[in-house]
Amino acid sequence: MIKPINIAILGATGRVGAELLAVLEERNFPVGVLRLLASSRSKDASLSFNGTSYPVEEATPESFNGIDIVLASAGEEISKRLAPAAVAAGACVIDNSNAFRMDPEVPLVVPEVNAKALHNHKGIIANPNCSTAQLVVILKPLHDAAGLKRVIVTTYQSVSGAGKEAIDELEHQTRAIMNNEDYTPLVFQHQIAFNLIPQIDKFLDNGYTKEEMKLVNESRKMLDLPELPITATAVRVPVVIGHSESVTIDFEKPLSPVEARQILATSPAVEVWDSPAEGIYPTPVEAAGADPVYVGRIRHDTSSPNGLNLWVVADNLRIGAALNAVRIAEYLVEHNLLKQQVTT
Numbered sequence: 001m002i003k004p005i006n007i008a009i010l011g012a013t014g015r016v017g018a019e020l021l022a023v024l025e026e027r028n029f030p031v032g033v034l035r036l037l038a039s040s041r042s043k044d045a046s047l048s049f050n051g052t053s054y055p056v057e058e059a060t061p062e063s064f065n066g067i068d069i070v071l072a073s074a075g076e077e078i079s080k081r082l083a084p085a086a087v088a089a090g091a092c093v094i095d096n097s098n099a100f101r102m103d104p105e106v107p108l109v110v111p112e113v114n115a116k117a118l119h120n121h122k123g124i125i126a127n128p129n130c131s132t133a134q135l136v137v138i139l140k141p142l143h144d145a146a147g148l149k150r151v152i153v154t155t156y157q158s159v160s161g162a163g164k165e166a167i168d169e170l171e172h173q174t175r176a177i178m179n180n181e182d183y184t185p186l187v188f189q190h191q192i193a194f195n196l197i198p199q200i201d202k203f204l205d206n207g208y209t210k211e212e213m214k215l216v217n218e219s220r221k222m223l224d225l226p227e228l229p230i231t232a233t234a235v236r237v238p239v240v241i242g243h244s245e246s247v248t249i250d251f252e253k254p255l256s257p258v259e260a261r262q263i264l265a266t267s268p269a270v271e272v273w274d275s276p277a278e279g280i281y282p283t284p285v286e287a288a289g290a291d292p293v294y295v296g297r298i299r300h301d302t303s304s305p306n307g308l309n310l311w312v313v314a315d316n317l318r319i320g321a322a323l324n325a326v327r328i329a330e331y332l333v334e335h336n337l338l339k340q341q342v343t344t
């Protein structure tokens with residue numbers, strides 16, 4: 001019998017926090033103590049888990065005593081401030097924010113791609129950015145088969161990737177426009193309803209956005225290809241849940257669409273939906289609430305002899321955050337890699 005694992009969710013009242021609770025429940029994770037943490041705004045709230053109501057507490061450096069795993073989704077600043085205190089208290093932190101992803105001491109992990117990196121953790125483990133997580137699940141098996149030479153990715157990212165207030169903004173703005181009423185955007189700089197925005201996160205000196213450079217740098221780190229030529233354009237679209245990506249890949253060796261379909265059909269966490277003549281390809285509405293990374297429209301890139309084009313869709317809250325974090329937690333438990341398991 002598996003020993004119960006004491007869990008703290010930092011950011012429990014957020015969109016990723018809600019999904020973390022749902023995924024822990026669905027997968028029957030052996031939760032012992034469950035501590036739900038958020039800001040002082042939520043200190044009178046309560047949330048339900050497995051039919052029991054739990055109070056939400058204000059997160060402080062003292063919140064982690066007796067906790068084995070912290071699932072952190074309260075943003076970069078909070079992670080930087082509280083993760084070291086959690087590690088000092090004996091917990092492993094699985095962090096959804098950007099705080100530690102490029103730290104060479106911190107494993108950046110999608111278990112289907114590079115679970116081995118978890119064996120070297122020092123207390124903090126980073127989850128990749130949501131659009132990177134679904135991309136590397138597809139790139140890894142194709143790289144193993146034919147060698148990645150160059151990758152071009154354009155993302156179509158849902159508003160839930162920007163948190164619960166962004167979902168509210170899309171809903172309220174859509175309603176306001178339909179009713180001919182005024183609406184002042186609070187989250188996005190431009191109208192998101194009936195529109196799209198070619199900017200996610202802030203612009204950097206090189207003309208790319210921070211989100212685009214996360215895709216580049218995190219993919220290189222997880223695939224262990226530090227020089228991989230990869231470029232990205234990240235676009236916010238008026239979809240509630242589910243990120244989509246158009247991916248163009250040049251390979252070192254020829255790889256036909258048939259071979260790519262066969263490889264991906266047997267790859268972990270991937271489902272191939274690819275019968276365009278019958279209108280079969282993945283869309284975000286179908287991916288929302290589901291676990292796989294879906295891939296379709298696999299076709300030869302007519303501009304390149306060893307090139308393929310693919311369409312990749314996944315639930316950003318699950319594979320891009322909560323499901324990936326819980327899969328990491330399961331791996332740590334299964335391989336005795338929790339801090340207490342390692343040090344005793």
Ligand SMILES: NC(=O)c1ccc[n+]([C@@H]2O[C@H](COP(=O)([O-])OP(=O)(O)OC[C@H]3O[C@@H](n4cnc5c(N)ncnc54)[C@H](OP(=O)(O)O)[C@@H]3O)[C@@H](O)[C@H]2O)c1
Binds near residue numbers: 041320
């Ligand atoms: N959404 C995605 O698809 C996705 C995917 C990958 C990674 N992430 C990352 O996950 C994190 C959370 O994203 P989200 O979409 O869940 O955002 P969200 O819906 O806005 O939720 C933010 C959470 O952080 C808490 N929080 C804010 N300030 C805090 C403070 N001072 N102390 C403690 N808790 C605080 C909030 O608590 P209150 O309710 O009390 O304000 C809330 O629980 C971000 O770092 C994001 O980049 C998100």
